[in-house]
Amino acid sequence: QSALTQPASVSGSPGQSITISCTGTSSDVGSYNLVSWYQQHPGKAPKLMIYEGSKRPSGVSNRFSGSKSGNTASLTISGLQAEDEADYYCCSYAGSVVFGGGTKLTVL
Amino acid sequence: EVQLVQSGAEVKKPGESLKISCKGSGYSFTSYWIGWVRQMPGKGLEWMGIIYPGDSDTRYSPSFQGQVTISADKSISTAYLQWSSLKASDTAMYYCARREAPGAFDIWGQGTMVTVSS
Numbered sequence: 001q002s003a004l005t006q007p008a009s010v011s012g013s014p015g016q017s018i019t020i021s022c023t024g025t026s027s028d029v030g031s032y033n034l035v036s037w038y039q040q041h042p043g044k045a046p047k048l049m050i051y052e053g054s055k056r057p058s059g060v061s062n063r064f065s066g067s068k069s070g071n072t073a074s075l076t077i078s079g080l081q082a083e084d085e086a087d088y089y090c091c092s093y094a095g096s097v098v099f100g101g102g103t104k105l106t107v108l
Numbered sequence: 109e110v111q112l113v114q115s116g117a118e119v120k121k122p123g124e125s126l127k128i129s130c131k132g133s134g135y136s137f138t139s140y141w142i143g144w145v146r147q148m149p150g151k152g153l154e155w156m157g158i159i160y161p162g163d164s165d166t167r168y169s170p171s172f173q174g175q176v177t178i179s180a181d182k183s184i185s186t187a188y189l190q191w192s193s194l195k196a197s198d199t200a201m202y203y204c205a206r207r208e209a210p211g212a213f214d215i216w217g218q219g220t221m222v223t224v225s226s
Contacts, residue, residue, distance in 0.1 A: 003152075036212045038153070045203055045219055046145075046153065051212035089153050093211030096169065097143070097155040 004029065004090050004100035011106040017078040020103045022090030023071060030071040034093040037066060037075045040102075041086045049088075050075060082107050110134035112142075112204050112217035119223045120194050127190035128220045130204030137185035138162040141207035144178060144189050147219075148200040158207065159187055194224045 005023040012018040022035065029035055033053040038046035048057050050066035053073065063078045073092075077084055085107040090100040115129040130142060143158040157168040161180040168178070180187045187204055202220045205213035 032210075034209075034211045038213075040153075045216040046205075046213075047216070048208075048212060048214045051209055051214075057208075057214055087152075091153075091155075091211050091213075096167070097158070097211055099145075099153040099155060102152040 002098070004092055004098055006088075006090060006100040006103045008101070009104045009106065011108055012077075012080045013108045014080050014082065016080050017076060018080060018105065020075045020077075020088055020090075020105070022073040022075070022092075022100050024073070024092050024098075025071055028092040028094040028098060029068065029073050032092070032094055033068065035066065035068060035073040036091045036093075037064075038089045038091065039084075039086045040089065046089065077105070080107055110206075110215055112206060112215055114202075114204060114217035114220045117221040117223070119225070122194060122196055122224055122226055124194050124224075125190070125192050126194055126222065127188050128202060128222065130187045130189075130217050132185045132187070132206070135206075138182050142180065142187040143205050143207055143213055144176075144187075145203045145205060145213075146172075146200045147203065156189070156202075161185075161187060194222075196224050196226075198222060199224050 037050040040046045054066040065076045088103045144156040146154045156172040157178045159166045159178045161182045177190045204217040206215040208214035
């Protein structure tokens with residue numbers, strides 16, 4: 001399995017909304033609704049933000065939402081806050097696990 | 109509190125062996141898969157493999173098959189990742205994580221930094 005494709009970086013101002021895309025293939029992202037998203041701050045372990053495409057674990061802000069269209073999954077963060085600045089990784093399960101390359105979110 | 113606690117940082121020489129650990133607590137350790145993820149310095153996450161401590165069923169990423177061994181001792185709620193002969197390219201942070209659902213890792217260890225240098 002090849003890594004999923006994410007933009008290297010995205011940016012937005014406080015209060016704005018941003019979307020991070022995650023493109024796979026019809027064999028992974030397109031076939032299953034099993035995409036998850038992780039937030040990682042520098043020097044910290046990743047944190048699960050979205051799973052099974054659009055579900056939020058307990059304790060994760062409803063400013064974070066997930067969706068999918070075809071072979072591309074997306075993470076949207078609304079009402080950007082300074083603490084959202086981090087690296088974000090998508091992950092797909094299709095019999096095996098594959099991560100995206102990661103996207104650095106900068107809050108301007 | 110549900111948590112995974114990993115063993116401390118290691119500094120090794122090329123060719124040496126190593127086994128790092130990940131101890132679960134606060135939940136039924138035998139009921140959840142435990143995965144291992146590598147993060148090389150300044151790079152992204154790479155899935156290495158996963159084990160079900162209940163019966164030691166283990167799956168490896170093709171990229172890591174034959175390069176590492178994943179095991180578990182359910183009597184002490186601990187999963188392991190081991191190398192028989194380290195290389196400089198194994199220098200990385202290694203995380204264990206509990207799988208809540210396929211592809212969804214909800215609890216992560218704090219990470220174990222492995223440095224391989226002559």
